[in-house]
Amino acid sequence: MTLSMHPSTLLLTRELPNLQYSSTRDRFDETWEAPLSTLLGLGRAAGADFVEFFLERVNYINCLAEDDTITSISPRLSTGAGVRVFRGKADCYVSTNDLSFTGLKAALEKGLSILGLQLPAPNGYVPEINLELLRDYATKKGKESWLAGCSSMREMGEILLDANAQLKQKATHVQSRRAVYFRDWQEVLVAASDGTFARDIRLTQSVGYNLLCADGANRSSISKRVGSTSEPDFLRSWNYQTDAEEVAESAGKMLYADYVESGNYPIIMANEFGGVIFHEACGHLLETTQIERKTTPFADKKGEKIAHESLTAWDEGLSQDAFGTIDMDDEGMPAQRTLLIENGILKNFISDRTGSMRTGHPRTGSGRRQNYTYAAASRMRNTYIAPGNYTNEDLFASIDKGIYCKKMGGGSVGPTGQFNFAVDEAYLIENGKITKPLKGATLIGDAQEIMNKISMCSQDLGLAAGFCGSVSGSVYVTVGQPHIKVDSITVGGR
């Protein structure tokens, strides 16, 4: 018996120009195994420690109804790929629209050269990368039919016009009515030099209202959106009557609201989108991206108390149809449920592959990106505060003078842990009762301080769809919480 260094079937670099791969253009399936395996081997042969390809196809459409007219239907078709190359802890990410073998090879070569690596000489071997059997969440879960099952352009238009007609009936002092919808269908394929080979289809949809009311100098603008993944029937099942009533009522109340008087107040934040407080004030600071940048005060606090003992919080990708739900992340890892904080104690961070490599915290299936032009980063999925033992009545009864933040706007957190978010619909609380509507409130604070001031959690956990912008673009997320009480927070107003 004789042994040789390489099996005779190994590819030589000089043979690359003669390869004739024929992957299907319209689908990411097993036909992509051979070319991607070769390219991954090529990257390893050049000296890369790790190589990953992310392929993406998108079929997106949005539709806008203004008053009683459809004013825009805009389809977008997109294909592209990103290749990430690691050498030690340094990495390079190259993206391209060209999904041909030549195009992907060019992107790989560019990434390698940036890291100071070169393809092997013509007589060099390309090592074989044995990819796993395609882990195909799309086929396994019957997602192939999702796109065809979504509403047609005609149906989109009809539903949005009906919805806007409802809003006209419900609201007063209307200056403009908008119903907006988008459908984002995305097919992804991930192949990496550690053998990862996985495919998925995601279907994300959102629909909602933007209502502007005006009466002389008084103005109010209220929006509401709902969102879903994995549900082709989503638009057809939109309960726009209920949403129209809610939006009209909020706009009516806020039209004549006084501006909030600035100061420090105890506040009650409503459930569902109120969860933006945890998303901004804590969730971002538990991403390994922030640990890498040294922009989180929680970096070395695992196992320590970082929040009030009444607070338990999760980040997960598994809730049925929630806006941030994913079967696998954009690095091919199955999503999981991650306990972030338990009774005030920090339990886990949110980690992607790079974050895990650079910080030591285990991957949590949280490597996410907006599209192929971004490298994946540690990002939240469905993030929420768990329900507590109090009732809403308990929360209100504990406040003599404070503010009820019923509907939150967006927010952000900076590199020093300072956060802020806007309140779209607020009310004054006096002696445990809601007394009058208020507008113009911005909540500001420090993440570490605020986490210890969330002292009461109600039982009515509710989730809401949101969009989160960060280093890897804008991704779909869920925020959520029950009604909570914050003992004291700075409210910016007039």
Add this chain to the structure above:
Amino acid sequence: MPNIDELAGYTQASAERLGIKKFDIYGSSVDETSVQVDSGEPKQVKASNRSSVIVRVWNKDNTVGVTSTTDVDRDGIDLALKTAYEASFFGVKENVPDFSPEATAELKADTEATAPQAPVSQLIDTLIEAEKKLLQAHPAIKGVPYNGLSQRDFSRFYLNSNGAMRNEARSYTSIYLYTKTEQEGKKPRSAGAFRINRSLEQIDLQGCVQEAAEKTISHLDYEKIKSGKYRVVFSPEAFLSLLGAFSNLFNAQNILDKQSLSTPESLGKQIASPLLSVCDDALHPENIAAETFDGEGTPTRRIALITNGVLSNFIHSAGTAKRFNTQPTGHANIGAKVSVSSHFYHVFPGENASQEYSLDSAENIIFIDDVQALHAGVKALQGSFSLPFDGWIVNNGKKTSIESATVAGDFLELLQSIVFVEQEPELTPTGVCPKIWVDNLSITGE
């Protein structure tokens, strides 16, 4: 991206085969490289070469449909035309977008301003050096968590079935440096700076490092501020941030959609202090990312928006100009519904001020360097804002950093409350502007 002549050729052929007689295309391609560093080592290098186009087609009923795609070869364009044609039957029947009457007008500005890209290794070395200088600038500066140096070659084109065809190419390089401090017993502080120019050689690296360091150091000693009404000085960047957030004031499409603080009758009204004048000027010599034509092929130009406090023009697409019975201004973004947006603001003094002010002698002034979280704190349709900011309280030239606070108000009231527009302009990424002094704004601190 294939060359434009080639793309025009196979688009025309595909359109003919599909029976599409009227179409236009706007497209762009970008070749960019960016680097980030961390503690003297490269952190991530990104490179991208990508293209996209948006096609509009008109059907026999003269309704329009669009599709955008990143797949710009023959098959991709063919599919995009088919999809756009399908969408065209759901297009608007009133005020249907049409070709700009100026899509074939002569372009008077240079359409090419390119520079060779520097090697990646040079970008990394440059950024590492900048990081090093910042870390040496003060013992409290422990990191530069957000930093980046990028260079971009950008080209764009517009063509239509009536024979319009134009293109341009630009290069630019930009750097941002955002530091963070750590001091025992004190809260971390941060500040940053940004520069842009045509090439790495031309970029003001030293100025960027110096500004980031000086700002950061100036925030080390901070104090809470008492809530109340203050005279406020906006830095050029802060004022332009607010102006951009309320740009619906000048936006003809927003006005037609009733999504603006203005109405068609607002033209000629005094909306600001007579001390203020504002133009939008895509071709301003300081605008590195200048665009010579808009998404409909209309040449860009300088447009006076506010003249001595009077609202003097709106910005238009071809469609809004037609409805306002005026000329397009070169501000259109192509789409199923054409939108309108500004390019590059030039803010300057209007009428002479009766009294001049200086931060060197003023007392109890809030100097706002940077407003944050505009996406959350601005109610663009209500005119109100409530925003966290970085800034200082200034007394006779002494600046004391403000720990955390918000500024709130009504933008139209703010414009009327301007008491001084300084002479000296500063270049920012979104325009050229001096410091702006405003009376009686609400500040919330403690």
